Amino acid sequence: MxxxxxxxxxxxxxxxxxxxxxxxxxxxxxxxxxxxxAVLGYLIMPDDSHFANDGLLEVPKKPPMFTVKVLKQRKNIHIPTPSVFEKIIEGEENRYQDIPIVGDPIIERDSVFFIVYPGLEKRSLHTTTRLELSLPLIDVVKSIYASPSQKLGINLAHNYVIRKDDVIYLDGLQNVRTVSKQELLNEFNEKCLQMRTFVLGTDKIGRxxxxxxxxxxxxxxxxxxxxxxxxxxxxxxxxxxxxxxxxxxxxxxxxxxxxxxxxxxxxxxxxxxxxxxxxxxxxxxxxxxxxxxxxxxxxxxxxxxxxxxxxxxxxxxxxxxxxxxxxxxxxxxxxxxxxxxxxxxxxxxxxxxxxxxxxxxxxxxxxxxxxxxxxxxxxxxxxxxxxxxxxxxxxxxxxxxxxxxxxxxxxxxxxxxxxxxxxx
The missing domain is CATH 1.10.3720.10 (MetI-like)
Incomplete structure (x- = not known):
């Protein structure tokens, strides 16, 4: 010493x-x-929903490093954005309904055509084909007011009207909005398609x-x-x-x-x-x-x-x-x-x-x-x-x-x- x-x-x-x-x-x-x-929690979690319970039922019990393409459909409800502190404590509700898909989706006639993972099969005597599902492009990209409304007209099946170059719709707060089809397509490519990798895999219900x-x-x-x-x-x-x-x-x-x-x-x-x-x-x-x-x-x-x-x-x-x-x-x-x-x-x-x-x-x-x-x-x-x-x-x-x-x-x-x- x-x-x-x-x-x-x-x-x-x-x-x-x-x-x-x-x-x-x-x-x-x-x-x-x-x-x-532990402190950062939801800020660094891949699934930042409350208790990380936003699972994909189509991909249960997948091994580590499993990768799948996800189609993100906007939910038809208004979800407020939490503060950073609120997100750390409670997480943040996912604004999209995630759908795992096979291959690339196809956009035709203002709709998105896709095959849900692992692919639904229709068997016939000589052939086996995969069934395609479809959703309106506006319904995938934007949050549409879900309850009946007459703001856009009477007896409409949906709260949106598709025109030649644009779409008029009611957002989640029942405000009238107009968006061009090109803007819809750009937003779809930017926000509604994602390659998701589950580093440690998924559990029995796809979480x-x-x-x-x-x-x-x-x-x-x-x-x-x-x-x-x-x-x-x-x-x-x-x-x-x-x-x-x-x-x-x-x-x-x-x-x-x-x-x-x-x-x-x-x-x-x-x-x-x-x-x-x-x-x-x-x-x-x-x-x-x-x-x-x-x-x-x-x-x-x-x-x-x-x-x-x-x-x-x-x-x-x-x-x-x-x-x-x-x-x-x-x-x-x-x-x-x-x-x-x-x-x-x-x-x-x-x-x-x-x-x-x-x-x-x-x-x-x-x-x-x-x-x-x-x-x-x-x-x-x-x-x-x-x-x-x-x-x-x-x-x-x-x-x-x-x-x-x-x-x-x-x-x-x-x-x-x-x-x-x-x-x-």
């Missing part, structure tokens, strides 16, 4: 020891990157696996964070009170810890959900947090029992400091090391508990994608010949994230303990 490092704060040496632990540093970078993915995996990252990290806050709040309060005051308070706290410890975590979560009578995701946050406070309380109680006998604590009592100030300013700062380690461990445990609950159907709403839900749905579709991507990607996400938090916990333990073998 150089003479310049003698006057450094303890946090400097903790940081320095942590940086020497390469697996912990790599894990920290991974968790930070995962956090950015994008990558988008659901990204949203599952948000669910897992959020439940880990909120559960950690709940467990820390309860655990530090009970553990600090029990260890510092002792006596009857300590015996009651230990009895409560023992009772809570004896109840399986899943059973406790189920009991909380039944008591609250709700299936919202926040119930899972609360339930998981309540199951993990005992670990925090035991660590805090044990540390305080050893620290409260130190001379500097006796000195603070002699100086007349309040019990609250002694605990908050002189004891808890000295047990940050064990608390940091238990926080990393509890974060990993919360992710595993949430995945288990979702696998059992006890997580959030059925439509909300989470890693546990994806494993459950993938397992039901897994066959000896394929569909492995439905289960392997969420399993890898859980395994890598839990491993990263455990490695961070090991790194923090070694960083706060200068006498650890790994620091020698």
């Amino acid at each position: 150089s003479i310049y490092e003698v006057h450094k704060s303890p946090s400097h040496f903790i940081k320095k020891r942590f940086q020497k632990n390469k697996p912990a540093v790599v894990s920290t970078i991974y968790i930070i990157a995962l956090s950015f993915v 994008d696996v990558l988008s659901r995996l990204i949203f599952g990252t948000r669910v897992s990290l959020t439940i880990g964070f909120i559960s950690l806050i709940i467990s820390l709040s309860i655990g530090i309060l009970i553990g600090a009170t029990s260890g510092y005051f002792g006596g009857v308070i300590d015996r009651i706290a230990m009895w409560l810890m023992t009772i809570t410890w004896s109840i399986p975590a899943i059973m406790l979560v189920v009991a909380v959900r039944l008591a609250i009578q709700s299936e919202d995701i926040w119930v899972t946050f609360v339930a998981v947090g309540i199951t993990m406070w005992v670990d925090v309380a035991r660590v805090v109680r044990g540390q305080i029992l050893s620290i409260k006998q130190k001379d500097y604590i006796e000195a603070t009592k002699a100086l007349g400091f309040s019990n609250y100030k002694i605990i908050m300013h002189h004891i808890l700062p000295n047990i940050l090391g064990p608390l940091a380690v238990i926080c990393a461990s509890n974060f990993a445990s919360a992710i595993l508990i949430e995945a288990g609950l979702s696998f059992l159907g006890l997580g959030g709403p059925p439509t909300m994608p989470s890693w546990g839900t994806m494993i459950k749905e993938g397992l039901s579709e897994l066959t000896p010949t394929g569909h492995w991507h439905l289960i392997i990607f969420p399993c890898l996400a859980i395994s890598l994230t839990v491993l990263a938090f455990n490695l961070i916990g090991n790194g923090l333990r070694d960083a706060y303990d200068p006498h650890s073998n790994s620091n020698n």
Whole structure:
């Protein structure tokens, strides 16, 4: 140690020891990157619809890197544009009805002719032909007012009138619009045709696996964070009170810890959900947090029992400091090391508990994608010949994230303990 490092704060040496632990540093970078993915969410998801549920029923259970051409038909409803913040939180409804097609569509007589993937077949005695479907070009490109209206005339079958060079139509807000046929064709080529690649494939109803995996990252990290806050709040309060005051308070706290410890975590979560009578995701946050406070309380109680006998604590009592100030300013700062380690461990445990609950159907709403839900749905579709991507990607996400938090916990333990073998 150089003479310049003698006057450094303890946090400097903790940081320095942590940086020497390469697996912990790599894990920290991974968790930070995962956090950015979770926060951005809908902004980077290929399917930015709410809960990434905008699937293509015609392309179920397709393998990774599957590519298909999509015809995008404008929906006949007005969909407001959300702000960036609203999109991050809730996503954005797709303005188009996506139709996977085979080959290139053909435009004739103001209509679009196409073949829906994988191609409808009409069999006769000697030949097999594919059936073509058609839609009016104006109905594909523009949002047409869906309810009956007499603004363009009486007894019209549709709220548009096709003329020689242009089309008059009612938009989604019932305003009269006019567009030339050339403008329709240009907009069709620019906005209504798309080659879509599903990087991680599709699930059983054609939803994008990558988008659901990204949203599952948000669910897992959020439940880990909120559960950690709940467990820390309860655990530090009970553990600090029990260890510092002792006596009857300590015996009651230990009895409560023992009772809570004896109840399986899943059973406790189920009991909380039944008591609250709700299936919202926040119930899972609360339930998981309540199951993990005992670990925090035991660590805090044990540390305080050893620290409260130190001379500097006796000195603070002699100086007349309040019990609250002694605990908050002189004891808890000295047990940050064990608390940091238990926080990393509890974060990993919360992710595993949430995945288990979702696998059992006890997580959030059925439509909300989470890693546990994806494993459950993938397992039901897994066959000896394929569909492995439905289960392997969420399993890898859980395994890598839990491993990263455990490695961070090991790194923090070694960083706060200068006498650890790994620091020698």
